[in-house]
Amino acid sequence: MSPAPKDAQKPYVAYQGVAGAYSEAAAAKACPNFETIPCDQFETAFQSVENRIADLAILPIENSLGGSIHRNYDLLLRHNLHIIGEVLLPVHHCLMALPGVRLESVRRVISHPQALAQCEQTLTKLGLNAACEAFDDTAGAAEQISLYNLQDTAAIASARAAKIYNLEILANGIQDDSRNFTRFVVLSRDPVDPRADRPFKTSVVFALENGTSSLFKALSAFEARKINLSKIESRPHKNFPIRLVETVKRFEYVFFAEFEASMAEVRTQEAMAELKEYSSFFRVLGCYPMDIASESASNEGIVPSTY
Numbered sequence: 001m002s003p004a005p006k007d008a009q010k011p012y013v014a015y016q017g018v019a020g021a022y023s024e025a026a027a028a029k030a031c032p033n034f035e036t037i038p039c040d041q042f043e044t045a046f047q048s049v050e051n052r053i054a055d056l057a058i059l060p061i062e063n064s065l066g067g068s069i070h071r072n073y074d075l076l077l078r079h080n081l082h083i084i085g086e087v088l089l090p091v092h093h094c095l096m097a098l099p100g101v102r103l104e105s106v107r108r109v110i111s112h113p114q115a116l117a118q119c120e121q122t123l124t125k126l127g128l129n130a131a132c133e134a135f136d137d138t139a140g141a142a143e144q145i146s147l148y149n150l151q152d153t154a155a156i157a158s159a160r161a162a163k164i165y166n167l168e169i170l171a172n173g174i175q176d177d178s179r180n181f182t183r184f185v186v187l188s189r190d191p192v193d194p195r196a197d198r199p200f201k202t203s204v205v206f207a208l209e210n211g212t213s214s215l216f217k218a219l220s221a222f223e224a225r226k227i228n229l230s231k232i233e234s235r236p237h238k239n240f241p242i243r244l245v246e247t248v249k250r251f252e253y254v255f256f257a258e259f260e261a262s263m264a265e266v267r268t269q270e271a272m273a274e275l276k277e278y279s280s281f282f283r284v285l286g287c288y289p290m291d292i293a294s295e296s297a298s299n300e301g302i303v304p305s306t307y
């Protein structure tokens with residue numbers, strides 16, 4: 001599936017999955033006045049912004065139980081889009097099947113690998129005699145059951161997906177912990193202007209001249225200026241995966257770091273300049289408003305008013 005051509009009058013936001021996916025819910029929360037464009041792959045969502053089919057894309061980046069979505073970190077590096085916002089979405093999973101199917105007759109549970117991971121312990125507690133199978137997205141798994149009349153299969157997806165695909169909810173709230181949140185980032189072709197009058201985050205990606213051994217020193221540039229590091233993720237350095245130090249082969253990484261500070265602040269500019277001194281590669285992925293509980297509750301969404 002590729003995104004449909006867009007109507008030039010309306011703003012569009014691309015997401016991965018089909019109607020009823022959590023990414024669609026995140027798009028509605030972040031950009032309530034936008035039309036949504038479903039994409040079959042994460043990369044298609046990036047491309048639809050690059051090719052001007054969509055104005056923005058929304059991508060899951062990490063989950064409080066399942067961890068980081070590595071694929072999207074790699075794609076952030078491969079593509080040149082800017083992060084302009086973030087949104088935290090509570091994720092409340094349901095186990096669903098065709099009407100009349102009982103829990104005892106389920107032999108297969110299908111869903112997005114993140115959703116399967118977030119419900120692993122609960123599925124065991126439910127005493128299911130079923131194999132888990134990965135699917136491209138949660139709502140797509142629900143759709144599959146409906147389309148092919150799969151009597152022995154259940155899906156993990158949202159209550160909205162159950163409604164859209166006419167499935168019955170067998171168990172509600174099956175995430176292993178109620179504090180199950182996915183953080184999504186909003187991507188655009190253009191950056192937003194950094195501000196200092198409200199909480200902003202800055203996301204960067206870098207590789208170090210001397211490898212991991214200088215990571216502590218590099219990050220202390222932020223600590224020294226009392227800038228809070230909210231996230232760090234390492235991924236293989238695809239252009240330079242191994243460093244030979246005498247007889248030892250060391251793995252090389254690129255580091256994704258997020259700081260609770262705006263690039264409009266002098267302390268952030270200074271810390272970044274210092275980090276660059278240790279880096280063989282450095283890029284700002286975005287400087288954007290933090291998703292703060294009171295703000296995400298507003299029905300304005302979190303995308304800047306320029307959209």
Ligand SMILES: O=C(O)C(=O)C[C@]1(C(=O)O)C=C[C@@H](O)C=C1
Pocket residue numbers: 016017020021022023024060063069091112114115136137138139182
């Ligand atoms: O499959 C979906 O519904 C998605 O939006 C994807 C996704 C993910 O990639 O983590 C988003 C939120 C949930 O954590 C589970 C799956």
